[in-house]
Every structure is written in structure tokens, then in C-alpha cells.
Amino acid sequence: MFLPVSLPSNTGPNDSQVLFDNFHGDTSNGLLSDRKTDKFFQVAEVKELVENGRFVGSETDIKSTQGDGCRKKEKKIRKPRYAFQTRSQVDILDDGYRWRKYGQKAVKNNKFPRNYYRCTHQGCNVKKQVQRLTRDETVVLTTYEGVHAHPIDKPENNFQHILNQMQIHTPF
DNA sequence: CGAGTTTGACCCGCGC
């Protein structure tokens, strides 16, 4: 399954440790196939796993129940976000879910834009941001927000499979 | 024709 799924709820900042547990796996040749481009690229390392400034709120996102772009002034409680860096020549890691891009923004102090994706599965509110670092343009930072509450759309190419092929370097 | 992308406009929070 996808990594945030196995996260225990209502836990503290140490969740990154849990995430790392999910990253443990068979580190084979580190080669991944990108379905879109049919190119091969190398994932040399997962450099770092952060939670984007740790937990930003509880699990529930109050405003999400309010229908269309209803931007009320309810306190925006964000879902926890999970970020990790990968070395890749392509920005999009095919993690088995289907994503639709809904925005792109230039980021300050970064010559690469940040891309915003939403899971297209009905009722699934999971988002992710993908951003290449200026500091090291071989590094792609992916930030996930939310948890998938549905099966993987493309089980033959899921995220766990990708993770299993990554070469992991945990700092612990 | 449906699904996904592009892109400018808009909204919102925050610091000054």
C-alpha cells in the first residue's frame, strides 16, 4: 500500500520514523520505468524524509466537506503532509494512483516551478506537490497531503513497488 | 468525447 496509509493516526512528530519503516525493503538495482515516457531513470537515493515542518494539524480537513470552492473563514486545518526527496530525471513518480494536475506555481528562490496534483479517484482528496530543487536539480521533492482511502488504480506499478526498488539511505 | 494539462486570475494568510 501507499505509505501514509499505514501511519497511525494522532501521533506525534516521530512519524517520520514510521515512514522510514515503510521504506525498508529490497534495494535492488534502483532502476525504475516511467510509464509515460517509457524511459528508464535511476533513483540513486532517497535522501531525506521530512514532514514539511511536522504536523500541521489533525487528520480532518473541515473545509473539504463544504462543497465547491467555498472558501469560508473556518479555521483551515491542514492534513499532515509527508515529503521525501528522490533523485530522478523525471519529475513524476508513477506511484500507481492517477493524478490530475491542477496548478503550477513559480516558487521563490527556485528556478523550477512547483506542480500541484490531486488524486482523480472519486471522493479521494489526496494531493501532492512536486518540485525540483534549484540547489540540486537532480533532486525532486514530493509532498503528499492526505491518505488514499481506496485501492491503487494501477496495482502493477504501485508506489511500494517503486520504493522497493529505491536505494534507501536512512540517517538512522 | 472524456480525461488530463496549461495558465492567468483569484483567494488567503502573514509580515511589515
Place this chain on the structure above:
DNA sequence: GCGCGGGTCAAACTCG
């Protein structure tokens, strides 16, 4: 209040 930066919307567009 204003400007800035980040996040989202939505119409137009592309592609299979």
C-alpha cells in the same frame, strides 16, 4: 492597509 508568496480555481486547450 498593502504587498508578497503560496495554494486553488476554472476556462481553454490538447491528446488519445
